[in-house]
Amino acid sequence: MFAHLMARTTTTVAAASVLALLSPAQAHATAIGSTPVASFDYQVGGVTMKVPTGCMFSHIIRGQGKDITYQNAGVDCGFVGALNAGFCNWRIDFTYANTGNKTYRTSRGNTHTECKIDPMRNNAPQKLPHYGKACAHLNINGVRRVSQCHHITK
Numbered sequence: 529m530f531a532h533l534m535a536r537t538t539t540t541v542a543a544a545s546v547l548a549l550l551s552p553a554q555a556h557a558t559a560i561g562s563t564p565v566a567s568f569d570y571q572v573g574g575v576t577m578k579v580p581t582g583c584m585f586s587h588i589i590r591g592q593g594k595d596i597t598y599q600n601a602g603v604d605c606g607f608v609g610a611l612n613a614g615f616c617n618w619r620i621d622f623t624y625a626n627t628g629n630k631t632y633r634t635s636r637g638n639t640h641t642e643c644k645i646d647p648m649r650n651n652a653p654q655k656l657p658h659y660g661k662a663c664a665h666l667n668i669n670g671v672r673r674v675s676q677c678h679h680i681t682k
Contacts, residue, residue: 559678562586565603570669572616572643579615579668582606587664587676594656594680601664601676602648614643619667622651626658639670656680 565583583605663677
């Protein structure tokens with residue numbers, strides 16, 4: 529009886545394994561990247577603000593194929609960077625380009641006049657018409673300061 533039960537269990541497990549190998553797996557992709565924010569100075573109301581080294585601009589994207597289900601970008605600062613007054617008049621934009629590097633869509637963020645040490649933005653899910661790349665850009669006082677991109681491929 530035990531041998532029969534063991535043979536039946538082994539057959540069931542083997543059949544399930546074969547089915548798992550034959551069924552197409554859902555391909556989900558996650559990409560996370562960070563780019564250092566270079567030190568720079570800018571003016572706010574006649575006051576010079578200095579962004580020191582030690583900050584990273586990170587961009588995360590999740591999805592499948594040309595469908596982006598989640599996208600977020602923001603700044604994290606450590607060491608000396610964590611001591612700065614923050615980023616004032618900041619905006620985070622998301623752009624999408626085809627494989628020829630031609631931008632066909634921009635999701636422009638709101639400009640935030642408050643100063644924040646850790647500006648961050650989520651973007652709505654996207655259904656892209658083309659493979660290519662998705663980028664996030666940090667703008668301070670209307671000037672693009674740093675970008676981080678991920679390639680969207682088959």
